[in-house]
Amino acid sequence: DQQVKQNSPSLSVQEGRISILNCDYTNSMFDYFLWYKKYPAEGPTFLISISSIKDKNEDGRFTVFLNKSAKHLSLHIVPSQPGDSAVYFCAASNYGGSQGNLIFGKGTKLSVKP
């Protein structure tokens, strides 16, 4: 039973355009959400997070939106760059992550074409 779902295995975007990666969750107890980027043969790199008390968080080209009623979050990358090509994982936890484990989705592979 997948508690965190990334329903698009892949996404292709032109350089300079917006990339939108989506994530759905089923557990209403989740209150802290994170996005990680992963290159092949490397560990996941933390990108951005959002607490359930917010509906938006921005960091440079990256913005995460949270819709609690729909149990949905999205990561927007604007403008997209070829170096953004990687697998993006959505992760969730409850109690702000203080209970230890993150629950990850299966990832979305983003390809940004020059």
Next chain:
Amino acid sequence: DTGVSQDPRHKITKRGQNVTFRCDPISEHNRLYWYRQTLGQGPEFLTYFQNEAQLEKSRLLSDRFSAERPKGSFSTLEIQRTEQGDSAMYLCASSLLNGGTTDTQYFGPGTRLTVL
């Protein structure tokens, strides 16, 4: 800047052998986590420590898996009597939980295990 480091980066072993992986967290971080990632999946939580205390180990995949963090700094993950199904990327992460409301985990590069 020293992030999370893991050693070795790659390990090839024969079925039935024991293997041990090491993780060195970011120096001031008090929490350390182990995850496993298989092809096409996201990381799967195994266990975590706060300082030297192992706070959750029920997610370890079997009794062949064990982890230690004896001095609250580096940690080891051991797999005894390896099986081909243990082939995966083993990831370590660390975080600083200091009374705040959120806890962000930072990952190391992983150890790729291949069991022949």
